Amino acid sequence: MKKFLYILSTFTLLATSVITMPAAHATDKGYRYWGYFQSAPNKSEWAYAMTGPTTNVADGSVEGWAFTFSSDSVPDAAKPRVTPSFQYLCGKTKAVAGKKRIALVIDFGSAFLRPTDEKTPKIIKTCVLVDSKALGADVLAAGAKIRATASGMICGINAYPAKECGVEIETPKALIPKKKQ
Helix, strand or coil, X not given: CHHHCCHXXXXXXXXXXXXXXXXXXXXXXXXXXXXXXXXXXCCXXXXXXXXXXXXXXXXXCEEXXXXXXXXXXXXXXXXXXXXXXXXXXXXXXXXXXXXXXEEEEEECCCHHHCCCCCCCCCCEEEEEEEECCCEHHHHHHHHCCEEECCCCCEEEECCECCCCCCEEEECCHHHCCCCCC
């Protein structure tokens, strides 16, 4: 769990790098990384998790991870493409004393974000049963294999991507805003 303690500073560093990128490069480059999203109990919309996965997650929540991209010209990370629904994902999972049920969605992103020579895995939609004090990182670890930096930044989920970690890339053509004529 200690490796996740500094995730907030890592996400802040990444966000600051994106925000302070010179305007001349605004549409040229950005970052490809794992974005973390949450949906509170009884909600059906994703919210970008600004604190990272070191926060306590309420029973009945939906946690979401999306392999995404952002830059000055594409400032908002793409949320998971599955609508968060605790009932759909965990409705048949019985409550257990001392545990909490959390729905988990892992979206491996669009094909245009795929690193060279890799295959985009299918979206994971599951329900995990974790300790009542589990944090977001524990929820992810209960549903997938994680590769992270020493500071806690999530680099890979179920070996995707295989090697990179929050790399700067050219803005994918699919994300470049079309000019009005």
